[in-house]
Amino acid sequence: MSETKAPVVPDSEKPGNDLLKQITQGPGLVSVLGVIVALVIGGLLIAITDEKVAQTAGYFFARPTDFLSELWRAATESYVALFNGAIYNSAQGFKPFLETLTVSTPLICAGLGVAVAFRAGLFNIGAQGQIIIGSVLAAYVGFAWHLPLGLHLLLVIVFGLIGGAIWGGLVGLLKAKTGAHEVILTIMFNYVAVYFIDFLMNTQAFRRPGGTNPISPILDSTAVFPSIPGSRLHLGFVMAVLLVIFVSWMFKRSTVGFEFRAVGHNPEAAKTAGINVARSTIIAMAMAGALAGAAGVAQVAGTEKVLTSGIAGSLGFDAITVALLGRSTPWGTFFAGLLFGAFQAGAVNMQITTGTPIDIVSVVQSLIVLFIAAPPLVKAIFGMNRKKKRNAKLETTQAGAK
Amino acid sequence: MRFVSRKTGVAAAMLGISALALSACGAAPEESSSAGKYPDYVGCIVSDSGGFDDQSFNESSYRGLKNAEKDLGIKTREAESKTNADFATNLQGMTSAGCNLTVTVGYLLGDATADAAAKNPDSNFAIVDFQHKDPIENVKPIIYNTAQAAYLAGYAAAAASETGTVATFGGIKIPTVTIFMDGFADGVAKFNEDKGENVKLLGWDKKKQDGTFSGDFEKQDKGKQITKNFISAGADVIMPVAGPVGKGAGAAVAEANKGGEEAKLIWVDSDGYLTAPDYKKFMLTSVVKTMDNAVEDVIKADAEGNFDATPYVGTLENEGVALAPFHDFDSSIGEDTKKEIEALKEQIISGDLKVESAASPK
Numbered sequence: 001m002s003e004t005k006a007p008v009v010p011d012s013e014k015p016g017n018d019l020l021k022q023i024t025q026g027p028g029l030v031s032v033l034g035v036i037v038a039l040v041i042g043g044l045l046i047a048i049t050d051e052k053v054a055q056t057a058g059y060f061f062a063r064p065t066d067f068l069s070e071l072w073r074a075a076t077e078s079y080v081a082l083f084n085g086a087i088y089n090s091a092q093g094f095k096p097f098l099e100t101l102t103v104s105t106p107l108i109c110a111g112l113g114v115a116v117a118f119r120a121g122l123f124n125i126g127a128q129g130q131i132i133i134g135s136v137l138a139a140y141v142g143f144a145w146h147l148p149l150g151l152h153l154l155l156v157i158v159f160g161l162i163g164g165a166i167w168g169g170l171v172g173l174l175k176a177k178t179g180a181h182e183v184i185l186t187i188m189f190n191y192v193a194v195y196f197i198d199f200l201m202n203t204q205a206f207r208r209p210g211g212t213n214p215i216s217p218i219l220d221s222t223a224v225f226p227s228i229p230g231s232r233l234h235l236g237f238v239m240a241v242l243l244v245i246f247v248s249w250m251f252k253r254s255t256v257g258f259e260f261r262a263v264g265h266n267p268e269a270a271k272t273a274g275i276n277v278a279r280s281t282i283i284a285m286a287m288a289g290a291l292a293g294a295a296g297v298a299q300v301a302g303t304e305k306v307l308t309s310g311i312a313g314s315l316g317f318d319a320i321t322v323a324l325l326g327r328s329t330p331w332g333t334f335f336a337g338l339l340f341g342a343f344q345a346g347a348v349n350m351q352i353t354t355g356t357p358i359d360i361v362s363v364v365q366s367l368i369v370l371f372i373a374a375p376p377l378v379k380a381i382f383g384m385n386r387k388k389k390r391n392a393k394l395e396t397t398q399a400g401a402k
Numbered sequence: 403m404r405f406v407s408r409k410t411g412v413a414a415a416m417l418g419i420s421a422l423a424l425s426a427c428g429a430a431p432e433e434s435s436s437a438g439k440y441p442d443y444v445g446c447i448v449s450d451s452g453g454f455d456d457q458s459f460n461e462s463s464y465r466g467l468k469n470a471e472k473d474l475g476i477k478t479r480e481a482e483s484k485t486n487a488d489f490a491t492n493l494q495g496m497t498s499a500g501c502n503l504t505v506t507v508g509y510l511l512g513d514a515t516a517d518a519a520a521k522n523p524d525s526n527f528a529i530v531d532f533q534h535k536d537p538i539e540n541v542k543p544i545i546y547n548t549a550q551a552a553y554l555a556g557y558a559a560a561a562a563s564e565t566g567t568v569a570t571f572g573g574i575k576i577p578t579v580t581i582f583m584d585g586f587a588d589g590v591a592k593f594n595e596d597k598g599e600n601v602k603l604l605g606w607d608k609k610k611q612d613g614t615f616s617g618d619f620e621k622q623d624k625g626k627q628i629t630k631n632f633i634s635a636g637a638d639v640i641m642p643v644a645g646p647v648g649k650g651a652g653a654a655v656a657e658a659n660k661g662g663e664e665a666k667l668i669w670v671d672s673d674g675y676l677t678a679p680d681y682k683k684f685m686l687t688s689v690v691k692t693m694d695n696a697v698e699d700v701i702k703a704d705a706e707g708n709f710d711a712t713p714y715v716g717t718l719e720n721e722g723v724a725l726a727p728f729h730d731f732d733s734s735i736g737e738d739t740k741k742e743i744e745a746l747k748e749q750i751i752s753g754d755l756k757v758e759s760a761a762s763p764k
Contacts (some may be wrong), residue, residue, distance in 0.1 A: 085495070092498070099491065198617065202575055211533075212577045212761065213509045232490065305486060306513060310451060313485025318674075348488065352446075352481050352495045 020350040031325075034371030034378045035339075042364030044077035048072035048355055078356045086342035087351020092113035093274065096345060098233040101301060104341025105293035106131075108240040111322030111333040112247055113168070113291030117182075119251065120284035126186025127292040129193030130164040130317025134293025136197060139216055139300040139307035142223035148376040150220040153301065160297035161290040168289015169282060176278035182285070190316065194309075201309045216307035224301045235285060236302040241295060241334075253348075260284050291318070291396050322367045340365065341387070373380035428737040438475005440705045446479040446501035448492045449605020450508040451619045452619060453482050458645035458671050458677050459505050459578075459693055463530050466697025467505060470594075474697070474705055489514035497522045500662060503704045504695055508532060509576070515541060526709050528700045532695060533763060539711055541571050543678055544696045546716035548578070549585030549759040550750050551689045552739075553721040554743050557667050558725070561739045562599040562666065562686055569637035571602035571614040571628050571651075573644030577761030579615075582643040584608050584668055584759035592746070604637050611760060625650025633658045639686060641668035645702045646673075652681035659684060666731070671725040688726035696722060715763050 047053050051073050056067040081260035083089075086100050111125045117124030138160030147155065184270045200206045201214035207215045249355050250257040262270040263280045299311055322340055326332030347361035371378050378384075430561065446668075447467045449456075453463040464480065471478045479499055481492040489511050496504045497518060505514045509532040516534055519527050519541045526540045533543040559568045570586050572579040583606040590603045606613035615623040625647035629640050633654065642651035648669060658665040667674065667681055669688035674681065696714050705708055716722020725743070728735050748757035 103487070103491075132432065195617070200572075213512075214574070214576060215509065215512070216514070221579050299487070303490065306487055308510060310510070312485040313451075313487050315485075348481065348491045349496045352492070352499050354480050355480070358484060 005332050009094050030062060030375045030384075031327075031372050032377050032383055035368050036283045036366055036374075037378060037381060038078070038367035038371050041367055042360070045077065045256055045363060046360055047071045047074040049315040049357065049360060060313050066154060066271060074219050076333075076356075078350050078354050081350040081353045081356075081362075082346035084341070084346070085355075086346030095231055096227065096349070098231040098336070100338065100345040101237050101340045102232045102234065103242045103345045104337040105234075105237045105302060106298040106315055107318055107340050107361060108334055108337035109243060109298055110292045110319030111293035111296070111326060112243055112330060113288040114319045114323035115162070115326060115328040115330065115333045116247060116260070116291060117168075117288040117322055119264050121258040121281060122172075122175075122281065122288070123183050124168070124171075124186055124285065125183055125320065126168065126189050126287045126289075126316070127295070127319040128312050129186070129190040129298070130167045130289040130292035131316055132193040132197050133167040133296070134160040134164035134289075135296030135300045135307060135311045136200060137291075138297045139219065139311075142219035142301060143217040143307075145204075146220060153225065154222060156219075156223045157294070160300070164296060165286045165290035166291020168292065169286030170283025171289075172282035175285070176281045197307075197309050197311070203308070206307065214309060219301060219305050224305055225298075227302075232303055234298075234302040236298040239294065240298065242338075244330045244334045247291075253328065256280075256283060272322045282283040292316070294318070316341045321365075324373050325369055339368075403745060405435065409414065413582050415744065423733075433456065435462060440474050440476045443474070443476040443705045444479060444499070444501045445482070445701045445705075446496045446499070446504040447495060448489065448504060448511065449480075449482045449505050450489075450510050451483050452508075452645070453486055456479065456619065456645055457648075459530055462672060462691070462693040462724065463505055463507050463697050466694035467701065469694060469696045470701040474702060476701065476705060477684055486510060491503070495516040501525060503701055503709070505530065505700075515659045526704055528697070530697070533713055534628045537713075539685055542694060542700055542709070543713040544693065544700065544716075545713055546578075546581075546723050547675070547718075547757075547764055548581045548723050549588070549757045550718045551580045551691075551725050553592070553750065554686070554718075554725040554746060555591040555641065555687060555689045556586035556591075556603075557593050557740070557743055557746060557762070558589075558687055558728075558735070559592035559641065560590045560599070560666060561742075562731070562735065563601055563637075563639050564664065565636045565638045567602045567604060567636040568634040568639040568641075569629075569635075570641040570643060571605045571616060571625075572631075573616055573647055575612075575615050575620040578588055580606075580611065581759045581761035582641070583613060584761065585689075586641055593630040596742075599616050602636075604632055604635060606710055616642075616644050616650075619645040619647055622647055622650030622653070628656045629654035630657075633663065638664060639666045641666060643670050643673070651676065651678075652678060652684070655684045657683060659742050669726075675726065675729045682736025683730065685733050687727060687728050689718060690724045690726050692724070693721055713763065717751075718747055 042341045053070045056070045060067045085096050087096050087097050090094060111130055113127050114124050138156045141159045142156045167189060171182055171189055174180050174185055175182045206216050225236045227234035251261065259275050259280045262275055263277050267277050276283055300307055306310060318340060322336045324334055326336035343361060343365050347358055350356050350361060439716060443571045445467055447464055452458065452460045454460050467478055479496060482494060483492055485491055490654060493514050505528045507530045511529060512532050512534060515527050518524055519538050528542040529542055530544045533545050534541065563689055568590060570583050572583060587606055587608040588604055592600055593601055594601055608724050614628055625642055625644055631642055631649040633638045639656065640651055642648040652667055654668050655665045662709040666686040668686050669678060671691050673690055674688045696716060746755065750757060
């Protein structure tokens with residue numbers, strides 16, 4: 001693994017690095033404002049799509065109060081339902097918050113995987129595939145092997161991490177050795193994983209004895225995370241928190257973390273400074289994969305307890321947004337994961353009690369990311385970059401004068 | 403808006419507002435309260451990740467619930483699952499929202515339903531297209547012996563084929579899909595046996611239990627490609643068993659007809675002549691599963707206090723499954739063939755003719 005084999009970073013990647021910087025260095029206030037703007041627009045969308053609002057709009061002039069009160073009711077009722085389903089409601093106390101933590105566990109793990117790669121200057125689009133391979137290995141160990149309590153769960157976790165690490169590490173290896181772009185590699189690895197699990201679910205080894213549906217046996221009770229009685233919250237959440245602490249420590253204190261950051265900032269400079277860029281790429285991708293694999297473990301050994309081809313859901317892609325939202329810092333990703341978890345947990349209640357289409361919740365989520373990933377947009381809305389604009393104008397006129 | 407002059411902008415805005423104002427001139431409705439027969443009964447449904455617009459079992463089960471809402475005056479609640487991880491949470495949400503009966507759709511929800519049923523012994527559940535190995539007291543399986551109707555479709559397809567080749571393909575190889583293909587294969591075989599013909603079937607080998615699958619219930623272009631291949635291999639009657647992917651097959655058949663070939667479609671789940679009107683010109687017939695009726699019946703029974711957990715099995719006899727009318731092709735199907743199909747139907751109902759599939763409900 002000599003230095004000369006390190007990939008030459010093409011020019012086209014440079015704007016990518018700028019984008020990374022923007023995402024990782026934007027101020028927090030803009031994020032908060034972005035969330036508020038998204039909630040307001042989302043509220044309007046909810047109100048517009050509400051049937052009763054549409055009805056009352058039909059006789060707006062006959063009885064305008066109907067329309068206005070319905071408008072207010074539709075928007076607030078949905079957000080109250082969201083809150084009731086995600087944080088607290090009088091009937092269940094803080095039980096919904098436990099559900100939020102449950103849902104956010106895999107999001108945090110997979111988000112960390114994407115964030116670690118981001119920091120090392122790699123766009124890891126492959127969390128989906130890494131989750132799938134991780135959960136396949138973890139689930140197989142969980143239902144096919146029968147081991148004593150403790151050891152079994154430990155092996156499930158280890159194999160899940162290894163599965164993800166292999167899938168991510170292969171991408172790192174290919175990039176380091178051949179210079180192939182990691183975005184293309186991870187996307188294609190996703191496809192391979194998706195079809196591979198489809199194939200596996202159609203083999204007898206992954207089916208219930210005598211069963212013909214593509215669904216695996218239930219994992220042994222020794223292979224699943226213990227959970228808090230009366231809720232779905234399981235020990236996997238602690239694993240997620242430990243991973244956040246580990247990644248945070250790694251970036252701040254360890255050589256590997258320092259190398260990741262150096263390579264992420266400027267691979268050429270890092271190379272000149274004597275950092276093995278190829279090695280760093282491989283380790284970063286393997287670690288990203290392992291973290292995504294942990295999300296797979298949280299799925300199979302935490303909430304689902306079986307393997308199906310839909311095990312990863314849309315986690316791999318949500319993870320990218322979670323990492324973006326968290327500005328690729330470990331704790332930022334943690335809280336972004338919690339926010340997304342709260343949205344998903346609350347969305348269920350919102351859908352059931354108010355009939356708001358679940359897609360609207362996804363729209364609000366996407367709006368939040370949109371506003372956070374594009375800070376200038378929020379700044380423009382709140383008139384925060386007027387000064388900057390004037391400066392920019394000044395610069396251009398000066399440049400023009402030259 | 404920079405390119406729109408201010409005046410035009412204002413004019414457009416005025417126009418818009420007046421349009422809104424005009425449409426808002428309706429009369430306010432009187433306060434009214436219309437109570438149905440069972441105003442306190444709550445019927446609920448949880449979809450799998452296909453959603454309620456999947457043109458397949460989620461949609462027809464949902465229609466059943468909505469019909470019940472209209473006919474019985476019950477309250478309804480619905481939850482669409484985006485991913486498998488939503489099943490348990492959606493079901494939990496339903497039971498805490500006070501649902502009397504919750505309909506779950508598909509085998510993927512099997513575990514979650516069993517779990518919710520155990521935790522809420524006072525609530526009832528019904529699961530479509532799936533049956534638990536050990537019966538559960540408060541879960542009613544709604545399942546179908548689809549092979550019976552598919553058998554008739556296979557016979558009709560073989561009779562209608564001019565090239566002597568018919569074809570079928572599935573979305574994913576799961577029992578609720580392969581049961582169509584098994585029945586279809588047997589129907590074709592029956593035609594060959596009775597008539598001494600040799601109509602070939604592409605896309606499914608009943609003995610090997612293997613054949614052609616598009617891989618999911620989403621990618622229509624895959625269905626189109628498969629159907630094109632079938633047509634160029636000489637097939638002129640094609641039955642896609644793949645939900646919305648069937649539309650891809652429809653597109654391929656439409657193209658072939660434009661090119662002068664005479665290919666026909668057999669739709670599944672609902673009468674495609676009505677539900678996929680874009681391709682009704684090519685719709686020979688359909689293999690119908692009337693899930694909406696079954697769901698409504700189960701809800702009605704429960705609302706009346708007559709819930710029981712014995713499986714509902716849709717058959718030709720109880721019209722849970724059926725062969726749809728030939729519609730536009732009615733005149734081109736010979737009277738003899740129609741009589742033969744009717745006779746086969748009678749034999750199946752009476753039990754003289756057994757249609758077997760590995761995926762049949764036991």
